[in-house]
Amino acid sequence: MTIPKIVILTGAGISAESGLSTFRAQNGLWEGHNVDDVATYEGYKRDPIAVHRFYNMLRNKLQDSNVRPNAAHYALAELERKLGSDNVLIVTQNVDNLHEKAGSKNIIHMHGELLKVRNEQTGQVIDWYNDIDYNQNKLIRPHIVWFGEIPLQMDEIYDALLHADYFISIGTSGNVYPAAGFVQIANQSGAKTVELNLEPSLGENSFHTKIYGPASQIVPKFFKQLVSEK
Numbered sequence: 001m002t003i004p005k006i007v008i009l010t011g012a013g014i015s016a017e018s019g020l021s022t023f024r025a026q027n028g029l030w031e032g033h034n035v036d037d038v039a040t041y042e043g044y045k046r047d048p049i050a051v052h053r054f055y056n057m058l059r060n061k062l063q064d065s066n067v068r069p070n071a072a073h074y075a076l077a078e079l080e081r082k083l084g085s086d087n088v089l090i091v092t093q094n095v096d097n098l099h100e101k102a103g104s105k106n107i108i109h110m111h112g113e114l115l116k117v118r119n120e121q122t123g124q125v126i127d128w129y130n131d132i133d134y135n136q137n138k139l140i141r142p143h144i145v146w147f148g149e150i151p152l153q154m155d156e157i158y159d160a161l162l163h164a165d166y167f168i169s170i171g172t173s174g175n176v177y178p179a180a181g182f183v184q185i186a187n188q189s190g191a192k193t194v195e196l197n198l199e200p201s202l203g204e205n206s207f208h209t210k211i212y213g214p215a216s217q218i219v220p221k222f223f224k225q226l227v228s229e230k
């Protein structure tokens with residue numbers, strides 16, 4: 001059996017059933033907040049205390065005991081156990097830790113991580129579970145990639161896309177680049193491209209296969225079938 005190389009892109013939709021809001025839905029994450037205020041470096045410089053308040057709220061929410069991985073996160077961890085970490089890479093746009101909690105190991109957090117902070121002067125990244133108090137420490141910022149900043153580990157991601165047999169996009173609306181363009185690169189590499197989402201994304205026409213429904217239902221089913229075919 002030849003084991004396929006699988007690159008999986010995940011977005012907010014995979015964590016929706018775990019109790020974390022998506023971004024662009026009605027009552028989404030940014031409800032009541034202007035995106036330019038909380039998701040750009042310029043917004044942070046204008047009002048760091050307000051931006052920290054926003055991410056402190058999200059960091060607390062993520063550590064709520066009710067926020068747990070769902071069947072879709074577990075299905076991806078199971079896939080990696082079956083096919084091996086060399087063959088399954090999760091590239092997540094999510095800043096939550098639900099893939100890790102489900103047991104996945106080979107993960108790239110291209111938009112950063114909520115439970116980490118970065119020192120603006122040294123670039124050092126450290127784990128962080130509590131509120132950030134700007135008045136106590138003016139040098140640390142959330143380890144989050146804001147609009148206009150370069151996503152993380154892009155070379156590794158492009159390399160994986162070039163060698164992928166499958167590219168599977170889960171729970172993302174296809175609004176945000178460069179992630180929204182990964183399907184084109186995977187198509188050019190000859191990968192089979194699959195969209196698993198609640199509804200068609202902006203990039204739906206680029207995928208060979210599309211399955212729509214809640215991630216907790218369609219993701220385990222899809223991978224069970226994929227593994228049984230191999």
Ligand code: BJW
Binds near residue numbers: 038147197
């Ligand atoms: C379910 C479900 C269920 C619901 N089951 N599904 C003009 C044109 C093109 C590009 C640009 C442009 N102007 C600027 C840009 C670039 C910009 C960009 O893309 N802007 C667009 C808005 C146009 N991008 C950037 O600035 C990025 N950097 C960059 O490009 O650098 C240049 C560079 C690139 C590469 C190499 C070198 C240089 C940085 C982007 C940073 C994004 N950061 C954010 C916010 C973090 C802050 C925070 O956490 O508050 O990351 S934006 C936000 O969107 C967050 C997410 O990761 C990201 C993607 O959202 P996602 O995951 O798709 O969520 P939703 O809500 O949109 O969709 C959820 C989906 O789930 C929906 O489809 C639902 O239907 C579905 N769903 N329940 C399954 N149960």
